[in-house]
Amino acid sequence: MEMASKRVRCSYCGVQIMVPPYTHAIHCAVCQTVIRIQSNDPLVQAHSSFRHGASRLKDLLNTASNSINMMVATMYNSSGSGTSGFGCYPQARPSPSMVPFSAHGSKRAVLCGVSYNGQKYRLNGTVNDVKCMRYFLIQKLGFPSDCILVLTEEESDPSLIPTKNNIRKALKWLVQGCQSGDSLIFHYSGHGSQQLDFNMDEVDGYDEMLWPVDHQTEGTILDDEINSTIVRPLPQGARLHAIVDACHSGTILDLPFVCRMDRDGNYTWQNHGCQSAIYKGTSGGLAVSLSACDDHQVSVDTTALSGNAATGAMTYSFIQAAQNEPGLTYGRLLNAMRQTIRDTKTGHLNGPVTSLLKKVLHPKLRQVPQLSSSETFDIYSKHFVP
Template identity: 90%
Template sequence: MASKRVSCSYCAVQITVPPHTHAIHCAVCQTITRVQPNDPLVQAHNSVRHATSKLKDMLNTASSNIHMMVATMNNNSGSRTSGSGYYPQARPLPSMAPVSTHGSKRAVLCGVSYNGQRYRLNGTVNDVKCMRYFLIQKLGFPSDCILVLTEEESDPSLIPTKNNIRKALKWLVQGCQSGDSLIFHYSGHGSQQPDFNMDEVDGYDEMLWPVDHQTEGTILDDEINATIVRPLPRGARLHAIVDACHSGTVLDLPFVCRMERDGKYMWENQGCKSAIYKGTSGGLAVTLSACDDHQVSVDTTALSGNASTGAMTYSFIQAAQNEPGLTYGRLLNAMRQTIRDTNIGSHLNGPVKSLLKKVLHPKSPQVPQLSSSETFDVYSKHFVP
């Protein structure tokens, strides 16, 4: 049976879901809507909400234009044009400008150092710089289509706070079309909490830590999935490269690749636990994460000499640039081999070292993981970001 489009009961945004979905979680307004197939009252109710939402958008746009015109008339400064008079300098930040070109590439790179906090990380900014260089020089991503959030940025909107990370994730999928390639790279802390909506196989939700997580809270896997996974249209690709502890299923993708040390693998369906659809709107979403949900990852100098890096970020870039066109299976195995071959435990950095020594077991190091919105043969499908 074909998939169908369902309207959010609050903001009326259209979401594509499989035919037997019982509920949807809106990525725009975060409202959960129970799906009632072929109910004319519900459809009429949603149509009214949709029309009301459109009218509000039109009024807000008109109001913004009027305010801009008034501000322009009251301000004599501006940039001179080739003709007479001035035009206002009302333009969005280049880094947040929407990208709508068909077949475009864009990325969000987020490195959180937690400066001034006892669990500060040393390698996250290096991870982001390396990833940016790799995307531009090796994969052909335009530099002005890469949004970087670190604590080194002078622009307050590019500090990796919870609000700024949320905005960046929405920017990433804004106007996404078939043929687009999206990258989300995160280097920072991650953790778990008990699963309260009963959609996790292991009973825990995974989360990322913004720099202001102590006051504003963390970002749950449920929200990340709703924001950048479910809106992904047919023909578009999303790759999330997450260098954090407990990050195995941090995008809540339905399928996890369980690969043994000898390379044998099977796909584990974790989507069957949830009544809420966790897949895409037809596109392909893939996560390469630093470790399994129960494991921790490290910030280390063992791989790159004196410079601190995340073990996962370093091993990913090394494998992907040394062997262009490799398959997902080959990529995952190469990353795991690099980490296995490195004596990471003796190179742990900073205040995190004493903490990790308590939880790291020499027989249970971090093992990079692969999860996806759909199953495929990992040894024949090529990694094409």
């Protein structure tokens, strides 16, 4: 059977929150209360009962993985139609390569916009975000068009629909053959959320995750996987920039250092790498993440910034700052993005937002873009060079 997202009500403030399948706990977006998710699903019960038993964690995860694989296989075989069972999108056929895209260009990008067509939590601006980012990369930063891989629900090629499998393949393509001097971009516009951290590598006890279009059946993509796929392989002299326009995306790449900046622009670097015995840095390259908001915050899909066209507030503010002031520093970029959101009051959600956000979010919950990195640096002297 299909495991669907469900709504739960916060026991403290009463707000209803959409929760993806297999989530054990989630922060309330309004009051930040930790909401424990009760379920009759034996997988969820197994995770809950053993979450304090570190010595048995490996066996638990292996059991859960095997059970999920069996459930997915059963769902697919029982359909008899060869479709994914999610909306009207066909299941992508296995493809050995992403032809005709080059895996060896010195500038490469993966742009992923997930709209969730046909769902109650549909987003209106994600495809616009991807189109704007593609134009910006080609026209302003000199990225070759045949080295930009675009995944949206508007694509006719099934291998370019933003399913979990296709996103995974695209991320592997991004770093394939990467060498010194290469510049890589990963841009994601879509939903994000959190779940309890089971391998104990998170400072706040929660993993962050992205929602593919088929997350209801295939599950989400955890920050641990994103880090191991595109961060750790990055060689000396290569650069990776992730621009992630999603809720709860502050540490979505699991990078070791998080920049904490106050409203006046003063900053310090927090070391999150010491929390984990697992190495979260690169193989010598530089990885930088610019995210829409902190891990406990939400991001906005709105028309308040660009007029009639819906966009992600973070994507819009990033492109505006980067193209209006070429050669700006990371500090100037981050401050400009934050100021744009403050000036248009989307940080307080006073602009038009999606109906789901209107129902779920508190009007005073602020969206503040974040910066994290594989290494520390002076953000006011180091220039943003993608």
